[in-house]
Amino acid sequence: MENVISFPKQENLIDEYERIISHKSGKTVDAYLRSIRQFASWLSERPGGGDTFHPEQMTTTALDVYLEELEAEYSINYRNRIKSAISGFSNWLIEKGLLQQNPARGVEIPPQPLLAPRELSQDQRYVLRNLVEKKEKSLRGKALFALGYWAGCRVSDVSWLKMKDVHVGKKVGWLHVGHKNKKGRDIDILNQVRRPIHDFLEDEKQKKDRPYVFFSQRSDRLTEAGIHHWFRNLKRKATKDEWEYIQDITFHDLRHDFAHRAREAGWTIEEIAYYLGHVTKKGTPAIETTARYTQVSRKQIKGKLQLVKG
Incomplete structure (x- = not known):
């Protein structure tokens, strides 16, 4: 039986x-x-x-x-x-x-393909940013998105971000991040990150004795799974037309896309490596890892073809 x-x-x-x-x-x-x-x-x-x-x-x-x-x-x-x-x-x-x-x-879990970067299209970026602005009501959600999209943070960076490592004011801000492999780093942040974090912490100022910035109803730390769950719920707020653009985007894709945008803004591979926390055990930039995040695209090459001189 x-x-x-x-x-x-x-x-x-x-x-x-x-x-x-x-x-x-x-x-x-x-x-x-x-x-x-x-x-x-x-x-x-x-x-x-x-x-x-x-x-x-x-x-x-x-x-x-x-x-x-x-x-x-x-x-x-x-x-x-x-x-x-x-x-x-x-x-x-x-x-x-x-x-x-x-x-x-x-059961075997295949390794992650070495060349698997994700560069979002302008339409995908537009839909995601619009969702956060118009339909994400919580200050916590706005801060979570900002750390992924505007600072390229890993989900573990966000989950394990401690109150003592956040230094934001009305005009300036920097963070100490890097839970993965205990490779901490100090990074300055854009206003698009500073403002939502500042607003969230001010709103939660009565709870500033907590160890971690992001918490849940069950724990003093919002887990990585909790962040993925929040991001899925954010995407569910999209209209049917919007959903077609963002249905397969993950929180980690925001980090990949940040690397692409930083590269387009003129950052060197070494600078991106430092900011994203791609460093070797010796503390030097892990260029090969960062290069996977910033692969040259056909679109980039096409745009520069006309610059070739005879």
């Missing part, structure tokens, strides 16, 4: 697994359980799931399709962490006799 587990039973099962992994750090345990619950919820909604979760649904095909759905919005590292969490849970289910084999064994 199939081992069908309703949602209340599912929670009991996950609670039991939580005790098994309780030796890990609190953050790791929370991340693992969140990944497992989200996958179980997704499985229950698949054809034949019947709004219930049962371990036999945890097949290689199911996990492969699930991770493919996350590919557009989440990094390779994030999806590998999900795969690891589900693999550990699966091994435990196998020990309990509730699962025959680990579905993660047959």
Whole structure:
């Protein structure tokens, strides 16, 4: 007989697994359980799931399709962490006799293509900026967008931005960013970034004792997943015509596009590398990484053909 587990039973099962992994750090345990619950919820909604979760649904095909759905919005590292969490849970289910084999064994997450920059069109930029101006009501949302679009920040830069690292006033502003690989850097910011951050912090001044700039109802830090979720909701505010332009744009694409616009503005590759945090372990600009963000396009070459002299 199939081992069908309703949602209340599912929670009991996950609670039991939580005790098994309780030796890990609190953050790791929370991340693992969140990944497992989200996958179980997704499985229950698949054809034949019947709004219930049962371990036999945890097949290689199911996990492969699930991770493919996350590919557009989440990094390779994030999806590998999900795969690891589900693999550990699966091994435990196998020990309990509730699962025959680990579905993660047959799943491979392909590496990110080396040449995958994203340069937005003028229409895409117009639609996104208009959405933020006209339909994004929260000051937090305006600040999030500004950091991606006008400062080229990584989603981790934004998520882990601390109050003590923000130095903005009415006329000047700079940030200390760089959570990834602990490669912090100081960057000056445009008024298009300074103003929304200043307005957001002034509006939230009664909460300035918090450690992080962006928080959620559940935590003192807005997670990377939370930022991606906000960006998807922003895009949903678009009209049908606008949606056609922005449906596949991710928050990380804003960073790529910033690099292209900086290059067009005359920045050197080294300057872009520093600003974006593309540096080697020795602290020198990682030119190869930055070059992928600023590939020369056919349009750029076409515009300069007439400058060639005979």
